[in-house]
Amino acid sequence: MSGRDDVRLRGFADRASVERALAWVDDHAARLSAVEVGVAESAGRIPAAPLTALAEHPPVDRSGEDGYAARSGDTVGASAYSPVLLRIQDTAAPLNPASAALVAAGAALPRGADAILAFEAVQAIGPTLEVIAPVAEGTGVERAGQQIRALAPLAGTVRPLRPHEAGLLASLGVDRVSVVAQPRVRVVVAGAKAVQGAHGAGDAHGPMLRALIERDGGTIEVRGAGAGVRDAIRRALGEPGADLVIATGRTGTGPDDEAAPAVAETGELALHGVALRPGGSSGMGVAGGVPVILLPGDPLACLCAYELFAGRFVRRLGGRDPELPHATREAEVRRKIVSAVGLVEICQVRLVAGRVEPLGVAEFGGLPSAAGADGFVVIPAVLEGYAPGARVTVHTY
Amino acid sequence: MSGRDDVRLRGFADRASVERALAWVDDHAARLSAVEVGVAESAGRIPAAPLTALAEHPPVDRSGEDGYAARSGDTVGASAYSPVLLRIQDTAAPLNPASAALVAAGAALPRGADAILAFEAVQAIGPTLEVIAPVAEGTGVERAGQQIRALAPLAGTVRPLRPHEAGLLASLGVDRVSVVAQPRVRVVVAGAKAVQGAHGAGDAHGPMLRALIERDGGTIEVRGAGAGVRDAIRRALGEPGADLVIATGRTGTGPDDEAAPAVAETGELALHGVALRPGGSSGMGVAGGVPVILLPGDPLACLCAYELFAGRFVRRLGGRDPELPHATREAEVRRKIVSAVGLVEICQVRLVAGRVEPLGVAEFGGLPSAAGADGFVVIPAVLEGYAPGARVTVHTY
Numbered sequence: 001m002s003g004r005d006d007v008r009l010r011g012f013a014d015r016a017s018v019e020r021a022l023a024w025v026d027d028h029a030a031r032l033s034a035v036e037v038g039v040a041e042s043a044g045r046i047p048a049a050p051l052t053a054l055a056e057h058p059p060v061d062r063s064g065e066d067g068y069a070a071r072s073g074d075t076v077g078a079s080a081y082s083p084v085l086l087r088i089q090d091t092a093a094p095l096n097p098a099s100a101a102l103v104a105a106g107a108a109l110p111r112g113a114d115a116i117l118a119f120e121a122v123q124a125i126g127p128t129l130e131v132i133a134p135v136a137e138g139t140g141v142e143r144a145g146q147q148i149r150a151l152a153p154l155a156g157t158v159r160p161l162r163p164h165e166a167g168l169l170a171s172l173g174v175d176r177v178s179v180v181a182q183p184r185v186r187v188v189v190a191g192a193k194a195v196q197g198a199h200g201a202g203d204a205h206g207p208m209l210r211a212l213i214e215r216d217g218g219t220i221e222v223r224g225a226g227a228g229v230r231d232a233i234r235r236a237l238g239e240p241g242a243d244l245v246i247a248t249g250r251t252g253t254g255p256d257d258e259a260a261p262a263v264a265e266t267g268e269l270a271l272h273g274v275a276l277r278p279g280g281s282s283g284m285g286v287a288g289g290v291p292v293i294l295l296p297g298d299p300l301a302c303l304c305a306y307e308l309f310a311g312r313f314v315r316r317l318g319g320r321d322p323e324l325p326h327a328t329r330e331a332e333v334r335r336k337i338v339s340a341v342g343l344v345e346i347c348q349v350r351l352v353a354g355r356v357e358p359l360g361v362a363e364f365g366g367l368p369s370a371a372g373a374d375g376f377v378v379i380p381a382v383l384e385g386y387a388p389g390a391r392v393t394v395h396t397y
Numbered sequence: 398m399s400g401r402d403d404v405r406l407r408g409f410a411d412r413a414s415v416e417r418a419l420a421w422v423d424d425h426a427a428r429l430s431a432v433e434v435g436v437a438e439s440a441g442r443i444p445a446a447p448l449t450a451l452a453e454h455p456p457v458d459r460s461g462e463d464g465y466a467a468r469s470g471d472t473v474g475a476s477a478y479s480p481v482l483l484r485i486q487d488t489a490a491p492l493n494p495a496s497a498a499l500v501a502a503g504a505a506l507p508r509g510a511d512a513i514l515a516f517e518a519v520q521a522i523g524p525t526l527e528v529i530a531p532v533a534e535g536t537g538v539e540r541a542g543q544q545i546r547a548l549a550p551l552a553g554t555v556r557p558l559r560p561h562e563a564g565l566l567a568s569l570g571v572d573r574v575s576v577v578a579q580p581r582v583r584v585v586v587a588g589a590k591a592v593q594g595a596h597g598a599g600d601a602h603g604p605m606l607r608a609l610i611e612r613d614g615g616t617i618e619v620r621g622a623g624a625g626v627r628d629a630i631r632r633a634l635g636e637p638g639a640d641l642v643i644a645t646g647r648t649g650t651g652p653d654d655e656a657a658p659a660v661a662e663t664g665e666l667a668l669h670g671v672a673l674r675p676g677g678s679s680g681m682g683v684a685g686g687v688p689v690i691l692l693p694g695d696p697l698a699c700l701c702a703y704e705l706f707a708g709r710f711v712r713r714l715g716g717r718d719p720e721l722p723h724a725t726r727e728a729e730v731r732r733k734i735v736s737a738v739g740l741v742e743i744c745q746v747r748l749v750a751g752r753v754e755p756l757g758v759a760e761f762g763g764l765p766s767a768a769g770a771d772g773f774v775v776i777p778a779v780l781e782g783y784a785p786g787a788r789v790t791v792h793t794y
Contacts, residue, residue, distance in 0.1 A: 009499075011516035043608030057765070066651040102406075104651035105695065119650050120408035147763035154768060162794050163612065164700050167605025168764040171696055208564025211440030215560065253516050254463040254501035298502065299568055303561050327724050366544035367565040368454070371551060397559050 005272070006261065007253045012273035012280065018308065018344040018381065021274045024284050025309055028291045029316035032181040032243060043166040045179035046217070046319035051154040056145035057172060061109045064142040068100040068122060068129060069113035072137040083123075083130040100129045109141060116140025148172075158321065160217070180319035183218040186242035190229045190249030190259065190297060204299035204367060205248040209306065216311050216325065217318040218244075225249075233262040237287040243317050245290055246310050249297030251281040259294045263287055275381060277343045279305035299367040304346040304376075326375065326395035331356045333392055337377065339385040348373035349394060356392055373397065402669070403658065404650045409670035409677065415705065415741040415778065418671045421681050422706055425688045426713035429578040429640060440563040442576035443614070443716040448551040453542035454569060458506045461539040465497040465519060465526055466510035469534040480527040497526045506538060513537025545569075555718060557614070577716035580615040583639035585629050587622045587646030587656065587694060601696035601764060602645040606703065613708050613722065614715040615641075622646075630659040634684040640714050642687055643707050646694030648678040656691045660684055672778060674740045676702035696764040701743040701773075723772065723792035728753045730789055734774065736782040745770035746791060753789055770794065 007013075034048030063069060070086060074097070078084040086100040095101060095112035103109070103116065115135045123130045148154075154172075155165050161177070169177060189205045206222045213220045221242070225232035229250045236245045250259040251272070260272045260283050267287025272294070274282045278301035283294035293310045295302045307324060316322045334355035339345040348359040348369040356377065359369045370376070375396035379385060386392055404410075431445030460466060467483060471494070475481040483497040492498060492509035500506070500513065512532045520527045545551075551569075552562050558574075566574060586602045603619045610617045618639070622629035626647045633642045647656040648669070657669045657680050664684025669691070671679045675698035680691035690707045692699045704721060713719045731752035736742040745756040745766045753774065756766045767773070772793035776782060783789055 007516075009516055009521065013517075040604040040607055043604065057763070066649045066654070102652065104653065105649055118408055119406055120410075124406065148765040152765070154765075162768070163605045163608030164601075164696070164764055165768045166608055167601030167696055167700070168768050170604045171601035171764060173600075203570075204561075204564030204568035207437040207440065207567045208560045210437055211560030211563055252463045252502055255499070256501065257463070299561070299564055303564070366454070367561055367568060368545040368549075368551075370561045371559070371565050 005264070005269070007273060008255060008257055008261075009253065011253050015273040015275040015280060016271040018274060018276050021271060021276075021282065021284065021309055022312065024270055025313050025316065026322070028284075028286065029244075029313040029322075031319045032183060032317050034178045035181045036176045036178055039166055039170045039174050039177055042161050042169065042177040042179060043163045044160045044217070045177070046160055047155050047157050048178040048180050048319075050156055051169065051174075051177070053148045053150055053152045053154055053172060055172070056150045057148045058106075058142055058144055058146065060144050062142050062144075063103040063105055063107050063109055063116050063140060065105050065116055065118060065140045067103060067116040067118045067140060069095065069103045069110050070100040070115055070117050070131075070135070071095065071097070071113060072115040072135050072139070074098055075115075075117070075131050075134040078131045078134050080132045083132050086129040086131060088124065088127050088129050114138065114141065157319065160320070183243045183314050183317035184221070184241060185213050185218045185314060186221045186223065186236050186245045187213075188223050188225050188229075188232050188236045188245065188247040190225045190247070205295075205302055208299065208303065209246065209248070212303075212306055212311060213314055216314040217320055218314045229256075230258040230262040233259060233292070234266050237263075237266055237290050237292060242290060244310075244313055245292040246295060246306075247292065248295045248302055251283060251294045251296050253281075259283070263292055263294065267292075274305075274309075275343050276305065276308065277340070277345045279308065279346070280343070282309060284309070300365065300370055303367070303370060308346075324395050326397065329375070329394045329396055330391055331394055333386045333388050333390045336388055337379065337386040337392075339379040339383060341384055342381055344381050345379040347377045347379060349377050350374050351394065356394060370397075402661070402666070404670060405652060405654055405658075406650065408650050412670040412672040412677060413668040414672050418668060418673075418679065418681065418706055419709065421667055422710050422713070423719070425681075425683065426641075426710040426719075428716045429580060429714050431575045432578045433573045433575055436563055436567045436571050436574055439558050439566065439574040439576060440560045441557045441614070442574070443557055444552050444554050445575040445577050445716075447553055448566065448574070450545045450547055450549045450551055450569060452569075453547045454545040455503075455539055455541060455543065457541050459539050460500040460502055460504050460506055460513050460537060462502050462513055462515060462537045464500065464516055464537060465514040466492065466500045466507050467497040467512055467514050467528075467532065468492065468494070468510060469512040469532050469536070471495055472512075472514070472528050472531040475528045475531050477529045480529050483526040483528060485521060485524050485526050511535065511538065554716065557717070580640045580711050580714035581618070581638060582610050582615045582711060583618045583620065583633050583642045584610075585620050585622050585626075585633045585642065585644040587626045587644070602692075602699055605696065605700060606643065606645070609700075609703055609708060610711055613711040614717055615711045626653075627655040627659040630656060630689070631663050634660075634663055634687050634689060639687060641707070641710055642689040643692060643703075644689065645692045645699055648680055648691045648693050650678075656680070660689055660691065664689075671702075672740050673702065673705065674737070674742045676705065676743070677740070679706060681706070697762065697767055700764070700767060705743075721792050723794065726772070726791045726793055727788055728791055730783045730785050730787045733785055734776065734783040734789075736776040736780060738781055739778055741778050742776040744774045744776060746774050747771050748791065753791060767794075
């Protein structure tokens with residue numbers, strides 16, 4: 001790190017734009033390779049390649065319900081006053097004329113049968129079946145390939161498999177599924193500064209990032225830094241087994257803000273300082289081939305920078321949609337939202353009667369403002385905020 | 398089970414309304430008791446009681462950023478041409494007049510200071526600080542209690558803790574959180590009927606229900622039934638350790654549909670057969686104090702009945718919102734949706750240019766229709782469906 005780039009006791013002379021930081025993430029986060037998992041564990045994972053049906057389903061014409069398989073032609077004219085009588089025969093044999101065979105839903109249709117008589121419409125008396133209403137050809141019959149044709153697409157490679165898609169694969173005989181590996185994220189949490197007392201902002205990072213990284217499909221290994229932040233970051237970058245290192249805290253301009261220097265000394269600090277609020281002291285780099293993202297120590301800034309940058313990195317590694325994963329909602333601004341031109345701002349908001357109200361102050365609302373929020377609004381750097389009546393996109397928690 | 402209630406080889410004479418089935422669920426699924434978990438595992442769990450802040454946060458007036466703490470009055474008139482000079486003093490002592498003290502973000506404000514000078518606005522020359530712009534009182538200062546007041550509510554008891562709420566609790570010094578216990582669901586899967594070949598509909602149930610039950614906050618234990626469906630269900634109901642037993646398959650009107658008789662013989666079969674499509678052979682009961690829900694063997698019917706009934710039971714046990722957990726979206730019907738009066742129907746739909754198109758046929762679309770769907774529409778029993786142009790609610794996958 002050249003003296004010119006060290007922000008300690010100087011401040012951020014030149015912050016990178018959010019666009020540049022996002023571009024760095026997109027350039028450095030490549031989809032991981034494939035691993036095989038059992039079909040029972042495949043829900044929630046991203047298929048490594050498109051999945052197609054190997055065979056049609058159902059494989060044969062079959063009964064769609066419990067009942068008696070029959071020839072529809074035999075039932076013409078049947079009524080309660082003039083029932084048609086069919087002989088009940090063995091299900092395994094081809095259907096004889098004027099006969100019916102007991103079938104269960106899902107059973108192959110006996111040869112010659114073309115309809116299923118539901119139990120409600122018949123009465124079995126010994127070996128004879130009384131049919132009291134005619135049945136149309138094809139009633140209750142499910143044709144081979146009706147649900148799915150051979151080579152039909154089952155799932156793509158852009159979103160996690162849904163529970164019923166895992167079920168479908170299993171019912172088609174798939175035992176193992178090739179999916180994108182889970183990103184392994186190593187998180188180094190800088191300890192609380194002594195001045196903040198027994199509990200500090202840093203205590204929030206582990207529990208919060210664990211849940212966020214798991215939401216984004218990754219696995220997390222949390223390490224405390226103790227007193228030696230610089231050593232802890234260097235060790236985390238030097239050991240194998242991580243697809244991404246995240247270090248939280250000690251990213252600012254104070255004398256003990258050693259996270260950025262630690263990366264600069266070990267590898268390349270690509271950028272430090274982003275035109276984002278909260279989250280402006282974020283940084284990114286690569287050391288020993290391992291990408292590293294520095295998140296601010298303030299918990300709300302850590303949350304915002306995770307969502308925009310580190311979460312995007314994790315989602316890209318795991319083959320997911322890199323965009324913010326929250327459900328969005330368009331809504332009208334009720335109370336003015338103020339923002340500084342030149343900074344992308346993340347404003348925590350509440351939805352009151354369907355309209356958007358900002359919560360707290362960008363800098364000092366802290367995590368409680370997010371805990372009380374229904375979601376957040378991302379305000380582009382070119383805007384001074386939003387006037388009442390403006391339409392905005394809320395990313396809902 | 399009286400002969401009159403046995404539907405085998407007879408059909409469902411009298412199906413319960415969906416309302417009655419939902420009322421049974423609501424009557425029998427009571428919120429489980431509380432357990433304690435570590436704060437790092439609390440995200441995604443439902444607090445057993447409302448959580449409030451034990452103390453205000455931050456506990457003292459503190460610096461909101463890295464810089465120099467100063468008295469705003471001392472900086473009046475400062476400019477680049479006529480800088481104000483302050484003496485840099487020790488941070489631990491009260492601030493002397495015409496002095497400044499180095500502080501890190503989060504540090505307690507030295508007594509006497511009322512503003513923070515950012516590094517960008519000053520230059521330190523040896524023991525002297527040159528200030529080139531006046532600073533307003535309160536700039537960069539975070540007041541005690543500004544983020545949260547003592548006894549302020551932190552989280553309620555109706556939705557899972559969010560990642561940043563777990564982080565907030567941790568940063569406030571909370572180590573353990575009392576949350577609603579996870580529902581323990583024991584699932585008995587009836588094996589594939591021999592007629593269906595090596596792989597059958599039943600193979601879908603385990604993988605699908607595992608992911609659905611975990612989505613709803615429960616844990617799952619899957620048991621195959623082998624040939625003895627009746628014994629397997631009775632054993633599952635007789636052993637301790639389950640808050641709910643789900644049995645899938647063998648719920649219909651065929652001769653080997655033994656799920657409902659097994660419940661009736663062991664305890665009380667409250668209802669069997671619901672006016673729902675797909676999912677009409679669902680059943681519910683209680684045996685030995687354990688509630689049991691029977692889900693149809695057809696995988697799509699199993700999915701629909703899980704979502705409406707069993708999932709609701711699991712969500713209620715775990716203290717979650719019992720309603721369907723999918724994000725909803727109002728949209729206009731593009732192609733007519735057909736439904737039978739007297740049945741609640743679940744129609745798989747695709748959203749095409751923001752409008753709703755039905756997929757497949759209710760009875761025989763099978764799981765592939767759900768795999769290709771963007772969500773589903775629940776059609777009330779009183780309606781024949783929806784004409785093009787009607788507005789419907791889509792539950793999105």
